[in-house]
Amino acid sequence: DSVHEGSGADFNSIVSLGLVRNTFELAADMSKSLGVDAGRQEKWRHILKNLSGFATQEKDGVTVFRYTEKGTAWWGGNTLGIQHIYPAGAIGLDSDPKLLEVSRNTIRVMSRWFDGNGMNSFYAAAVRAGYDPEIILQKLREMIEKVGDTNGFTRGNVHGVENCSIVPNAINEMLCMGHQNVLRVFPVWPKDKNARFMSIRVWGAFLVSGELKGGKVLYVKIHSEKGRDCTLVNPWQQQEVDVYLAGKKVETLKGDRFVMKTKAGQTVVLGPAGGRCPISE
Known part of the structure; x- marks a missing residue:
């Protein structure tokens, strides 16, 4: 389960753990709302209860998330290290305070505010973790001044989807969550x-x-x-x-x-x- 392209035979990728949790929580919610598959709820709850936690490590003097339980520990680019927070949604303001502290530490150490592949998730993850809003707004402004384009996308990024809604998504989450x-x-x-x-x-x-x-x-x-x-x-x-x-x-x-x-x-x-x-x- 490679956490990154070409990262090898990783075990319990932090992103996969977040997305699996998201999948079964969503399935349970949809099942209840639609009145279907009630017999599967117990199995889904069992899976959620027994999912592995997120591995951690020490970096730059603080505790941060490890990208996998076994295998890749860290990556020098992109933002996979926080995508269990957003978009997977596995961590939020109601999470354990220690988990939120590790989340904020990871965001500070990663500091991927200008990452062409991952800005669309990095800012929103910072909001979900309760990061300093002044810093989030400051970095958004710096990002726009540095790479912003007239159409709301970012200059020099050929990927496309990585540009989607970086600013409005972050601002919306800051205002209303x-x-x-x-x-x-x-x-x-x-x-x-x-x-x-x-x-x-x-x-x-x-x-x-x-x-x-x-x-x-x-x-x-x-x-x-x-x-x-x-x-x-x-x-x-x-x-x-x-x-x-x-x-x-x-x-x-x-x-x-x-x-x-x-x-x-x-x-x-x-x-x-x-x-x-x-x-x-």
Whole structure:
């Protein structure tokens, strides 16, 4: 299972482990949503429970990921060393803090911010690991100034797909993240930078809008396409949250995170408790 082209007979490639986990988690989710293959769920859960963990090693004085359990330890180019984080999605902000620390160490040591093959995954992986948002934005700007082209692609890259959505993908994840079916707004965004986004699509078939101003989230607007439960990390931390439907308060929620029942086609607005509906729907 070569982690790279020509890297040899590697064992337990870090990318393969991430993609296998992604495959069976997705299969289980689709099975439940579609009401099919319920008899396979136990086997899938067994596979997920018994998958090997991600190997680590020491490099530049910190613990980083090893590219494989046996075989290739490191690679001087490309970004396979973080692709279990993104796009495989095996690590996110709810992961074990030690695993997130190793993720951030690996990103810092790799420093592949200008890698022609892997920029499309490197920036998003940094966001998923909770890397310093100021550095992410700085490197995005430097990358655009260095290799950006007028059509939004990058100069001198003949591969094509490696150019896809480097900047919008990273920015969207910084503003609104639905990874592992947990919705977060402005999760990896500098709190002193005002920002607003509209209708970013996240896991669970939700379209989300929100605004950050003066270091505070003003509102969150959620449109549910399929009526699934929505788990939201409280944008106002310990403060209670009012939920509005058609401009009228229908519920007050509290806690670090909460689960909202939704209906297909329904739009709700959330704001800090005790005020008025912050926007019109």
